Amino acid sequence: MAESSILLNHHLAQTTMYPIGTEISHAKGLYIYDTQGKAYMDMVCGIGVSNWGHGNERVNAAIKAQVDRHLHVMVYGEFVQSAQVLAAQRLIDLMPAPLDTCYFVNSGTEAIEAALKLAKRVTGRTQLMAISGSYHGNTHGSMSVSHNETKKSAFRPLLPDVGFLNYHDLEDLHRIDQRTACVLIETVQGDAGVRLHSPEYMQALRARCTEVGALLILDEIQCGLGRTGSVHAFEAKGIVPDVLVLGKSLAGGMPVGCVVAARSHMQQFTHSPMLGHISTFAGHPVICAAVAANLEDYRIRLAEANVEGKGHYITEFFQAHPVIEGMRREGLMLAFDFPSIDHVNRTLDHCMDHGFIAFRFLSRPNSIRWAPPLNITMEELEKACRIFWQCAEDPSAAM
Numbered sequence: 001m002a003e004s005s006i007l008l009n010h011h012l013a014q015t016t017m018y019p020i021g022t023e024i025s026h027a028k029g030l031y032i033y034d035t036q037g038k039a040y041m042d043m044v045c046g047i048g049v050s051n052w053g054h055g056n057e058r059v060n061a062a063i064k065a066q067v068d069r070h071l072h073v074m075v076y077g078e079f080v081q082s083a084q085v086l087a088a089q090r091l092i093d094l095m096p097a098p099l100d101t102c103y104f105v106n107s108g109t110e111a112i113e114a115a116l117k118l119a120k121r122v123t124g125r126t127q128l129m130a131i132s133g134s135y136h137g138n139t140h141g142s143m144s145v146s147h148n149e150t151k152k153s154a155f156r157p158l159l160p161d162v163g164f165l166n167y168h169d170l171e172d173l174h175r176i177d178q179r180t181a182c183v184l185i186e187t188v189q190g191d192a193g194v195r196l197h198s199p200e201y202m203q204a205l206r207a208r209c210t211e212v213g214a215l216l217i218l219d220e221i222q223c224g225l226g227r228t229g230s231v232h233a234f235e236a237k238g239i240v241p242d243v244l245v246l247g248k249s250l251a252g253g254m255p256v257g258c259v260v261a262a263r264s265h266m267q268q269f270t271h272s273p274m275l276g277h278i279s280t281f282a283g284h285p286v287i288c289a290a291v292a293a294n295l296e297d298y299r300i301r302l303a304e305a306n307v308e309g310k311g312h313y314i315t316e317f318f319q320a321h322p323v324i325e326g327m328r329r330e331g332l333m334l335a336f337d338f339p340s341i342d343h344v345n346r347t348l349d350h351c352m353d354h355g356f357i358a359f360r361f362l363s364r365p366n367s368i369r370w371a372p373p374l375n376i377t378m379e380e381l382e383k384a385c386r387i388f389w390q391c392a393e394d395p396s397a398a399m
Helices: 003-010 057-069 082-092 108-123 140-144 149-155 170-175 199-212 233-237 263-270 285-295 298-305 307-317 341-353 378-393
Strands: 024-028 031-034 039-042 101-105 127-131 162-165 180-186 215-219 243-246 257-261 326-330 333-337 367-370
Touching: 039 378, 057 285, 082 101, 082 257, 082 285, 101 108, 101 263, 101 285, 108 140, 108 180, 108 215, 108 243, 108 257, 108 263, 140 149, 162 170, 170 199, 180 199, 199 215, 199 233, 257 263, 298 307, 307 326, 307 333, 307 378, 341 367, 341 378
Parallel strands: 127 162, 127 180, 180 215, 215 243
Antiparallel strands: 024 031, 031 039, 101 257, 243 257, 326 333, 333 367
């Protein structure tokens, strides 16, 4: 066993007894390379993180420049730091009204925690509502509003006064009432296997929240920032949330989360009590430099990427596959359904053998996820489809 593998097994905490275990050397564009020089097509972007591929030159340059200026200088919210100001400006430039104020934190799950606190602070209410099939993270608060009981039962007690609405059930919206602080919903459910919400449902949900004074919080940690073809997944639903939560791809590969809301809401964190939400490393200047660089010319790059066209190509390619039982897609966020968990496992192993990285879902074990770089070329995409077709058709066969 290589020395680095020993370190993984004995000195680094693990999340599973059976990690992939590939030893990584470097990554560039679509590809990740192991220490033996083998190239792997990264068709999941590190689970929705590297939306523009690995080694983004503008992001790397911004990180290096900021490192030379300064790293951490003070806890969030005290000093004026140009990297934070520029990142906020570029992010808010992509937002509809009234979303005009952002709070950068260190991860998506931290952003969920902040959003839940904000909802309680703004409304003075305690009830938190989420959706069956939801996944929002693994800290105590975000786990409380995630639906998969298998993943959270060992860590109870969690937050009280949490309820789950039935997925896509218009009749169930009446349960949102004057006790409800917020409804938290993924605009596209990720971990549940790319489950979609219709515009009609989302508009009815928006109307009900407005009617009773509950905040509508959209979790676009996975599905936001171009993954569905538009900058925000909610654009296709004809609504605007009260609070938007972002993460994953926001900093082009660096750890980040963000809460976006109206300034009148965000100001609630400044008093009664003061420092209502604080974090030492929130808005770290190196991370914010990466955010600002990643968001430069974002709409132009997204339009050129032709996300919907590529997504359509994939669904057409696999429409007649003899083993894949179903597909769900929004932009370049995809789920492929298989006959069994065993078939999923064998397919994923065979993909790795042939230099192709796909991945599973926590809450949908019979499915495989794709989330390729938005700027994947058609030539690369055609090659990826051919490899996956063969691996899925007969995982035991040599190619």
